[in-house]
Amino acid sequence: MKRLKITETHGWTVRNLRKQERKAKDVALRQRIIAVCLVAEGYLGKEIAAMLNLHR
Numbered sequence: 001m002k003r004l005k006i007t008e009t010h011g012w013t014v015r016n017l018r019k020q021e022r023k024a025k026d027v028a029l030r031q032r033i034i035a036v037c038l039v040a041e042g043y044l045g046k047e048i049a050a051m052l053n054l055h056r
Contacts, residue, residue: 004039014040 014037021033031052038048049056 003042004045006036006040 017033017037017040021030021037024030024033031054035048035052035054038051039045043051046056048054
């Protein structure tokens with residue numbers, strides 16, 4: 001499976017996203033932020049889906 005890649009042209013870092021994750025009150029938004037962070041850290045989509053108990 002091809003790895004997903006996130007570019008940093010937007011200026012957001014994993015550290016900034018983790019801060020936003022802690023502030024997010026909406027569970028769905030929090031899961032999306034976590035998924036983006038995990039992709040940025042190099043995890044595969046199916047690994048992330050398993051970690052978050054989501055369908056890939």
